[in-house]
Amino acid sequence: ETGVTQSPTHLIKTRGQQVTLRCSSQSGHNTVSWYQQALGQGPQFIFQYYREEENGRGNFPPRFSGLQFPNYSSELNVNALELDDSALYLCASSETGTGSAGEKLFFGSGTQLSVL
Amino acid sequence: GNSVTQMEGPVTLSEEAFLTINCTYTATGYPSLFWYVQYPGEGLQLLLKATKADDKGSNKGFEATYRKETTSFHLEKGSVQVSDSAVYFCALALRNFNKFYFGSGTKLNVKP
Numbered sequence: 001e002t003g004v005t006q007s008p009t010h011l012i013k014t015r016g017q018q019v020t021l022r023c024s025s026q027s028g029h030n031t032v033s034w035y036q037q038a039l040g041q042g043p044q045f046i047f048q049y050y051r052e053e054e055n056g057r058g059n060f061p062p063r064f065s066g067l068q069f070p071n072y073s074s075e076l077n078v079n080a081l082e083l084d085d086s087a088l089y090l091c092a093s094s095e096t097g098t099g100s101a102g103e104k105l106f107f108g109s110g111t112q113l114s115v116l
Numbered sequence: 117g118n119s120v121t122q123m124e125g126p127v128t129l130s131e132e133a134f135l136t137i138n139c140t141y142t143a144t145g146y147p148s149l150f151w152y153v154q155y156p157g158e159g160l161q162l163l164l165k166a167t168k169a170d171d172k173g174s175n176k177g178f179e180a181t182y183r184k185e186t187t188s189f190h191l192e193k194g195s196v197q198v199s200d201s202a203v204y205f206c207a208l209a210l211r212n213f214n215k216f217y218f219g220s221g222t223k224l225n226v227k228p
Contacts, residue, residue, distance in 0.1 A: 004159070032216070042120070042205050042218030043160070056215055090159055101216035105216065107152075 002107035003027060006091050012114045021076040021111045023091030032074040037088040039103050058075055086115045118143050122206045129226050131195055136157035137191040137222045139206035149182050149189040154203045197199035201226045
C-alpha cells in the first residue's frame with residue numbers, strides 16, 4: 001500500500017471527448033508525476049508537477065495537461081481523445097522534484113482508460 | 117538519448133529455479149538504476165535500486181549489480197517462488213531530474 005490513490009479506476013470514453021483523471025499523493029510528498037502505460041509496454045513519462053508548477057514534460061501533445069493543487073493532489077486532463085490514448089494512466093508521488101540521485105517513486109494503481 | 121532494453125517475456129520457471137532477467141541501458145548522463153515490480157491489478161512497486169557503478173541493490177532475495185562497463189543491471193534470484201509471478205520493469209533516472217525511463221517489462225510466471 002503506497003498511499004497514492006487514483007480515481008476513477010476504470011473509464012470508458014468516445015473519441016473526441018475530454019477526460020479528467022485524479023490523483024491523491026502520499027502524505028508529505030510535494031511532487032507528482034504522470035505516466036502512460038500502453039498494453040504490454042512500460043510506463044512513459046507525461047509530465048511532473050512540483051509545488052504546483054510543471055517541472056518537466058515528456059513527448060506528449062499539448063492536449064495532455066495537468067494541475068497540482070495546494071494539497072499536492074493532481075489532475076491529468078486529456079482533450080480531444082484519440083483511440084491511441086487507451087492505456088493505464090499511472091500517478092506517482094515523491095518527496096521532492098529535484099531528483100536527488102533518482103529518488104523513489106510511489107505509484108498508484110492507475111486509471112484504465114478505454115477510448116472507443 | 118535515454119532508454120532501457122530488457123529481455124522479452126514471458127519467462128516461465130518452476131518453483132525454486134534460478135532467475136535472470138537481462139536489462140541494458142543507454143543514458144546521456146550518469147543514471148540511477150531501478151527494478152520495479154507490478155502485480156496484477158496493482159501499480160508499480162520499487163523492488164531495488166542502485167545509484168552508482170558497482171553498487172548492488174537487493175531486496176526479497178532479488179539482486180542486481182550496476183555495471184557501468186557493460187551498461188547493464190540484470191535482475192537475479194536464486195530460488196523463485198510462485199508469489200514472484202509478476203511483471204518486472206527495469207528503469208533509469210537521471211540525476212537532477214526525477215523522470216524515469218522504463219523498459220517494456222518482462223512477465224514472469226512461476227509454476228508450482
